[in-house]
Amino acid sequence: xxxxxxxxxxxxxxxxxxxxxxxxxxxxxxxxxxxxxxxxxxxxxxxxxxxxxxxxxxxxxxxxxxxxxxxxxxxxxxxxxxxxxxxxxxxxxxxxxxxxxxxxxxxxxxxxxxxxxxxxxxxxxxxxxxxxxxxxxxxxxxxxxxxxxxxxxxxxxxxxxxxxxxxxxxxxxxxxxxxxxxxxxxxxxxxxxxxxxxxxxxxxxxxxxxxxxxxxxxxxxxxxxxxxxxxxxxxxxxxxxxxxxxxxxxxxxxxxxxxxxxxxxxxxxxxxxxxxxxxxxxxxxxxxxxxxxxxxxxxxxxx
Amino acid sequence: xxxxxxxxxxxxxxxxxxxxxxxxxxxxxxxxxxxxxxxxxxxxxxxxxxxxxxxxxxxxxxxxxxxxxxxxxxxxxxxxxxxxxxxxxxxxxxxxxxxxxxxxxxxxxxxxxxxxxxxxxxxxxxxxxxxxxxxxxxxxxxxxxxxxxxxxxxxxxxxxxxxxxxxxxxxxxxxxxxxxxxxxxxxxxxxxxxxxxxxxxxxxxxxxxxxxxxxxxxxxxxxxxxxxxxxxxxxxxxxxxxxxxxxxxxxxxxxxxxxxxxxxxxxxxxxxxxxxxxxxxxxxxxxxxxxxxxxxxxxxxxx
Numbered sequence: 259x260x261x262x263x264x265x266x267x268x269x270x271x272x273x274x275x276x277x278x279x280x281x282x283x284x285x286x287x288x289x290x291x292x293x294x295x296x297x298x299x300x301x302x303x304x305x306x307x308x309x310x311x312x313x314x315x316x317x318x319x320x321x322x323x324x325x326x327x328x329x330x331x332x333x334x335x336x337x338x339x340x341x342x343x344x345x346x347x348x349x350x351x352x353x354x355x356x357x358x359x360x361x362x363x364x365x366x367x368x369x370x371x372x373x374x375x376x377x378x379x380x381x382x383x384x385x386x387x388x389x390x391x392x393x394x395x396x397x398x399x400x401x402x403x404x405x406x407x408x409x410x411x412x413x414x415x416x417x418x419x420x421x422x423x424x425x426x427x428x429x430x431x432x433x434x435x436x437x438x439x440x441x442x443x444x445x446x447x448x449x450x451x452x453x454x455x456x457x458x459x460x461x462x463x464x465x466x467x468x469x470x471x472x473x474x475x476x477x478x479x480x481x482x483x484x485x486x487x488x489x490x491x492x493x494x495x496x497x498x499x500x501x502x503x504x505x506x507x508x509x510x511x512x513x514x515x516x517x518x519x520x521x522x523x524x525x526x527x528x529x530x531x532x533x534x535x536x537x538x539x540x541x542x543x544x545x546x547x548x549x550x551x552x553x554x555x556x557x558x559x560x561x
Numbered sequence: 562x563x564x565x566x567x568x569x570x571x572x573x574x575x576x577x578x579x580x581x582x583x584x585x586x587x588x589x590x591x592x593x594x595x596x597x598x599x600x601x602x603x604x605x606x607x608x609x610x611x612x613x614x615x616x617x618x619x620x621x622x623x624x625x626x627x628x629x630x631x632x633x634x635x636x637x638x639x640x641x642x643x644x645x646x647x648x649x650x651x652x653x654x655x656x657x658x659x660x661x662x663x664x665x666x667x668x669x670x671x672x673x674x675x676x677x678x679x680x681x682x683x684x685x686x687x688x689x690x691x692x693x694x695x696x697x698x699x700x701x702x703x704x705x706x707x708x709x710x711x712x713x714x715x716x717x718x719x720x721x722x723x724x725x726x727x728x729x730x731x732x733x734x735x736x737x738x739x740x741x742x743x744x745x746x747x748x749x750x751x752x753x754x755x756x757x758x759x760x761x762x763x764x765x766x767x768x769x770x771x772x773x774x775x776x777x778x779x780x781x782x783x784x785x786x787x788x789x790x791x792x793x794x795x796x797x798x799x800x801x802x803x804x805x806x807x808x809x810x811x812x813x814x815x816x817x818x819x820x821x822x823x824x825x826x827x828x829x830x831x832x833x834x835x836x837x838x839x840x841x842x843x844x845x846x847x848x849x850x851x852x853x854x855x856x857x858x859x860x861x862x863x864x
Contacts, residue, residue, distance in 0.1 A: 454758075454855065467854040545851045554771075555768050
């Protein structure tokens with residue numbers, strides 16, 4: 259299959275790079291590092307093995323890109339409406355668009371803009387960053403869960419999972435709602451609390467008061483998901499996420515990096531949408547709604 | 562009546578100073594500014610009129626102080642156990658001890674230490690500060706609600722209210738639980754949120770997200786109080802507190818000043834105790850419990 263990567267950052271650069279390294283045809287949309295990558299290629303430092311791609315199919319504009327079998331969207335969701343113009347050039351009728359973005363509600367919005375597009379969710383469990391042009395640093399983890407949202411041909415999702423695995427990526431096919439809400443169990447407490455308390459995941463779990471708060475917030479997400487009928491998600495998953503995070507290196511989630519580097523925060527899809535969806539179904543998430551209000555205050559008042 | 566002031570700071574210095582200025586015999590326990598006050602007296606800059614007390618009954622140790630008719634305790638509640646040694650020298654069997662402290666639960670603890678002492682709550686609605694030795698700055702407001710907790714002679718509380726009024730202090734006699742919980746409606750949202758979000762009361766009310774959060778937190782306090790049977794306290798009081806605060810000068814509550822000046826915060830009586838008391842009665846305060854956890858994290862991790 260041929261691939262288009264929209265958003266060649268810490269996530270898109272890593273998975274797209276892995277696919278290209280394994281011999282797939284991968285087309286990368288680049289923004290600020292277009293010139294650098296054209297000249298120097300793409301460098302990935304990875305805990306699973308470094309690699310360098312010298313000849314990269316790099317593009318400055320989506321309108322120059324070819325139609326692809328699979329499009330991986332790894333833009334920050336604060337720029338979601340950009341997809342209204344970025345996606346069309348890459349789409350054939352059967353193109354699979356994988357939204358490798360955090361939060362809840364992105365597929366619903368993109369489907370509304372493109373009613374016929376075949377969508378899947380991509381939930382990346384990865385510690386990676388891009389701090390210089392053309393250089394991705396992959397620190398640890400790296401698995402990705404793919405959840406089919408509206409692709410009538412389920413075998414295409416399975417084929418993507420197989421090609422990712424051939425490219426040395428741990429990939430799984432997961433039920434769509436389960437995939438989105440499981441990631442939210444981790445994302446919702448840690449992203450916002452590290453911003454509001456100016457700290458890292460490890461410190462939140464070392465303190466008994468915030469460890470308990472993290473657990474209560476995770477249980478709000480689990481409760482919302484169960485209320486919405488999501489399967490295979492109960493309180494034991496929250497405990498598993500806490501124990502997994504406890505043994506991680508001290509970590510700054512993406513929202514903390516966005517806040518520290520004065521970029522807009524993904525409050526809409528990470529907090530507002532899941533909280534609204536749960537509330538509309540009659541389930542309240544008071545602690546996470548409070549965290550959303552605190553984040554909105556910080557975003558509105560930061561200098 | 563004769564008065565003893567334990568804790569001659571922004572609150573004790575102001576009310577004690579007013580009583581002394583009106584001609585009452587007032588004995589002040591001083592700590593760091595003992596020498597200054599002995600030499601220069603006590604200066605009060607007040608929006609209701611400045612005054613200076615040249616000859617102050619000042620003491621460095623409670624054991625040197627005389628027994629008094631009324632003892633006003635205006636210590637920070639983080640030092641509550643100090644009362645076990647500070648109070649006895651000032652007590653006659655009928656001494657009225659007024660705890661002019663924030664939070665919920667102080668009378669219960671002091672009563673346990675001194676089962677026979679006559680206690681009342683003093684809830685000060687005052688913007689004042691003591692930033693230099695011997696100098697109190699009273700910016701605005703200044704009323705105090707007295708709530709009889711365990712004084713068998715109710716006329717003594719009324720007499721105190723009358724003497725405060727003669728000293729140009731707006732004083733009211735208020736039912737004990739109503740007094741404590743009404744103050745908590747203001748204290749619990751604003752003290753903690755100004756710390757966690759590093760801001761002032763006015764900014765919290767200018768932002769629609771945090772204004773709504775403040776309201777939800779106030780309604781948690783109102784709900785807890787109603788659940789505990791407190792009279793004369795409903796949602797309209799929360800609105801009144803919001804409107805009152807909206808027209809106040811931008812204000813840093815005492816906990817914000819404590820945090821900024823690296824003093825311990827009154828988390829125990831301002832958050833833990835009321836939250837525990839409500840929970841024991843079957844009423845949960847999830848937002849305020851979350852705020853308590855955030856404050857404990859900040860207190861434990863600040864440099």
